[in-house]
Amino acid sequence: MSQSLQFFTPSRPPYLTLPKLPATSYPHSSVIKLPSKRHSTTITRLLSSDLDATSSQVLASGNGQSGVGGVLSADNVGAVLSHAPSDLGAVAAIDVDAVTEAELKENGFRSTRRTKLICTIGPATCGFEQLEALAVGGMNVARINMCHGTREWHQTVIERVRRLNEEKGFAVAIMMDTEGSEIHMGDLGGAASAKAEDGEIWTFSVRAFDSPRPERTVNVNYDGFAEDVKVGDELLVDGGMVRFEVIEKIGPDVKCRCTDPGLMLPRANLTFWRDGSLVRERNAMLPTISSKDWLDIDFGIAEGVDFIAISFVKSAEVINHLKSYIAARSRGSDIAVIAKIESIDSLKNLEEIIQASDGAMVARGDLGAQIPLEQVPSAQQKIVQLCRLLNKPVIVASQLLESMIEYPTPTRAEVADVSEAVRQRADALMLSGESAMGQYPEKALAVLRSVSLRIEKWWREEKCREAMELPDVGTSFADSISEEICNSAAKMANNLEVDALFVYTKTGYMASLLSRCRPDCPIFAFTTTTSVRRRLNLQWGLIPFRLSFSDDMESNLNKTFSLLKARGMTKSGDLVIAVSDMLQSIQVMKVP
Numbered sequence: 001m002s003q004s005l006q007f008f009t010p011s012r013p014p015y016l017t018l019p020k021l022p023a024t025s026y027p028h029s030s031v032i033k034l035p036s037k038r039h040s041t042t043i044t045r046l047l048s049s050d051l052d053a054t055s056s057q058v059l060a061s062g063n064g065q066s067g068v069g070g071v072l073s074a075d076n077v078g079a080v081l082s083h084a085p086s087d088l089g090a091v092a093a094i095d096v097d098a099v100t101e102a103e104l105k106e107n108g109f110r111s112t113r114r115t116k117l118i119c120t121i122g123p124a125t126c127g128f129e130q131l132e133a134l135a136v137g138g139m140n141v142a143r144i145n146m147c148h149g150t151r152e153w154h155q156t157v158i159e160r161v162r163r164l165n166e167e168k169g170f171a172v173a174i175m176m177d178t179e180g181s182e183i184h185m186g187d188l189g190g191a192a193s194a195k196a197e198d199g200e201i202w203t204f205s206v207r208a209f210d211s212p213r214p215e216r217t218v219n220v221n222y223d224g225f226a227e228d229v230k231v232g233d234e235l236l237v238d239g240g241m242v243r244f245e246v247i248e249k250i251g252p253d254v255k256c257r258c259t260d261p262g263l264m265l266p267r268a269n270l271t272f273w274r275d276g277s278l279v280r281e282r283n284a285m286l287p288t289i290s291s292k293d294w295l296d297i298d299f300g301i302a303e304g305v306d307f308i309a310i311s312f313v314k315s316a317e318v319i320n321h322l323k324s325y326i327a328a329r330s331r332g333s334d335i336a337v338i339a340k341i342e343s344i345d346s347l348k349n350l351e352e353i354i355q356a357s358d359g360a361m362v363a364r365g366d367l368g369a370q371i372p373l374e375q376v377p378s379a380q381q382k383i384v385q386l387c388r389l390l391n392k393p394v395i396v397a398s399q400l401l402e403s404m405i406e407y408p409t410p411t412r413a414e415v416a417d418v419s420e421a422v423r424q425r426a427d428a429l430m431l432s433g434e435s436a437m438g439q440y441p442e443k444a445l446a447v448l449r450s451v452s453l454r455i456e457k458w459w460r461e462e463k464c465r466e467a468m469e470l471p472d473v474g475t476s477f478a479d480s481i482s483e484e485i486c487n488s489a490a491k492m493a494n495n496l497e498v499d500a501l502f503v504y505t506k507t508g509y510m511a512s513l514l515s516r517c518r519p520d521c522p523i524f525a526f527t528t529t530t531s532v533r534r535r536l537n538l539q540w541g542l543i544p545f546r547l548s549f550s551d552d553m554e555s556n557l558n559k560t561f562s563l564l565k566a567r568g569m570t571k572s573g574d575l576v577i578a579v580s581d582m583l584q585s586i587q588v589m590k591v592p
């Protein structure tokens with residue numbers, strides 16, 4: 001039994017898209033006028049029909065390859081993964097990754113993780129097997145940080161992730177993170193780190209040193225450094241992981257005494273403070289996107305990365321500029337631009353920056369170096385909420401499990417921090433050093449996974465659905481209709497306790513609107529291109545599938561049910577709500 005609610009306007013004649021069922025199939029047909037004045041011209045019809053007959057026909061004529069179900073019903077993910085989708089040939093008319101598939105088979109819809117996970121790839125994780133282990137462990141997006149490594153190194157990582165996707169059926173997206181032109185240290189002459197002890201005198205200089213690097217020297221990437229600092233300034237490495245006091249300036253060399261000892265990592269960020277506030281006059285002169293960043297961006301476009309994250313964004317202007325640059329250069333492929341919120345200026349212009357971007361990152365590492373640490377949690381909450389209101393995905397990043405760089409278990413405080421980000425309903429959590437150069441990348445990912453799952457479950461059990469008022473975001477009438485449909489569908493899904501929401505979307509927009517509602521059930525997002533599928537992998541609650549579909553929703557649904565059933569991902573009797581952006585409709589049905 002399927003019940004559907006369809007919205008149409010004169011420009012979208014319903015007769016083009018109505019399910020092709022005999023008139024007698026619609027016993028309960030009525031006309032409703034929505035109260036909202038925006039939709040005073042919208043007519044809705046409530047339809048009800050019995051899909052059983054047609055569905056079983058499709059099933060019978062559909063996949064006879066029941067063996068596939070058998071192959072993939074292996075108990076563990078490892079076994080499932082040994083069967084690459086290319087083995088499946090024609091049956092892989094629907095693309096979904098093997099991990100999701102195994103999870104759905106074993107635990108059903110409710111068990112799927114809603115919070116997405118990003119891993120920064122570095123020396124600890126750049127091998128093909130290591131990348132595969134992360135994908136199996138739930139990595140949705142691989143981040144490469146252009147601050148570190150060579151372009152060739154990054155290219156190899158991208159190529160490996162691609163191969164992983166192709167050979168093993170994953171849809172791991174690639175995010176390229178720009179270096180930005182803030183001040184940072186050099187690469188420590190190849191050393192993994194340098195330890196500064198209390199009271200030691202170190203030299204910070206714009207001179208490039210011969211290798212081996214002289215003892216207790218660090219070079220600085222910013223030419224104006226020696227002119228800008230003053231004796232008495234406080235110099236913070238990595239937002240305060242190590243502190244120095246400037247004691248003397250000798251030409252290009254700045255002598256500093258270590259006041260807070262610690263470990264300095266290659267290319268660590270540097271900030272300097274005078275009379276308790278951050279000195280940022282010069283920083284404000286530096287371009288957000290440096291000439292090296294533009295070359296990296298060209299590289300990212302040529303490589304077809306899925307996301308470009310821009311460091312130290314100050315205004316919406318730079319985002320708009322980059323977006324038009326990408327649009328002019330990357331014919332067809334659509335790279336999403338993520339604004340990293342990590343400076344005082346970005347907080348000042350937060351709304352316009354997020355509005356202009358395709359998503360945002362709470363980059364707590366540098367943010368915590370620019371604003372007092374105790375202000376970071378409220379800034380995080382504000383950014384996460386604003387992104388949700390504006391319908392942009394948001395990533396919470398940095399130091400989530402910092403101690404796991406060295407230890408195999410997280411601290412209780414770290415687990416609480418991860419829980420808080422999940423509770424705030426952020427789209428994604430990101431590992432930095434933990435996965436790039438830590439001792440336990442897979443364990444750190446496993447902690448993010450299990451904490452996300454547990455907190456999400458707790459949230460549903462407690463039924464603590466936040467009463468967040470979601471303002472209209474649609475700019476066209478058609479978008480407003482999509483938005484109303486998604487808001488209603490998500491509400492219906494919660495009230496009816498359905499097993500899943502299905503969304504058929506070519507651009508991904510309607511999937512994002514459903515995700516924004518943070519419904520209790522998972523959202524199966526069907527889309528026609530692999531690039532949209534990868535991009536959807538960043539958004540809360542979306543399980544992206546690639547599927548060719550038509551404008552005929554009835555045939556789409558039947559096709560989906562038969563394909564999912566053949567692979568054991570759904571079963572008869574599961575209750576589903578389906579929406580689509582071709583036919584603006586809501587349909588409620590049991591899987592036949």
Ligand SMILES: Nc1ncnc2c1ncn2[C@@H]1O[C@H](COP(=O)(O)OP(=O)(O)OP(=O)(O)O)[C@@H](O)[C@H]1O
Pocket residue numbers: 120121122123145147148149177265266267268269311365366432433434436437
């Ligand atoms: N490609 C790489 N090659 C070598 N080391 C890397 C690489 N990517 C990351 N790292 C190491 O992992 C650490 C944490 O990575 P992360 O991406 O958070 O960088 P970051 O230097 O803190 O800068 P950002 O503010 O851009 O995040 C880095 O400091 C670096 O030591």
Ligand SMILES: CC(=O)C(=O)O
Pocket residue numbers: 311340342362363364365366367397398432
């Ligand atoms: C991720 C990042 O750039 C930061 O936290 O500073």
Ligand SMILES: [K+]
Pocket residue numbers: 145146147177178179180311
């Ligand atoms: K960066």
Ligand SMILES: [Mg+2]
Pocket residue numbers: 311342363365366
């Ligand atoms: Mg940063």
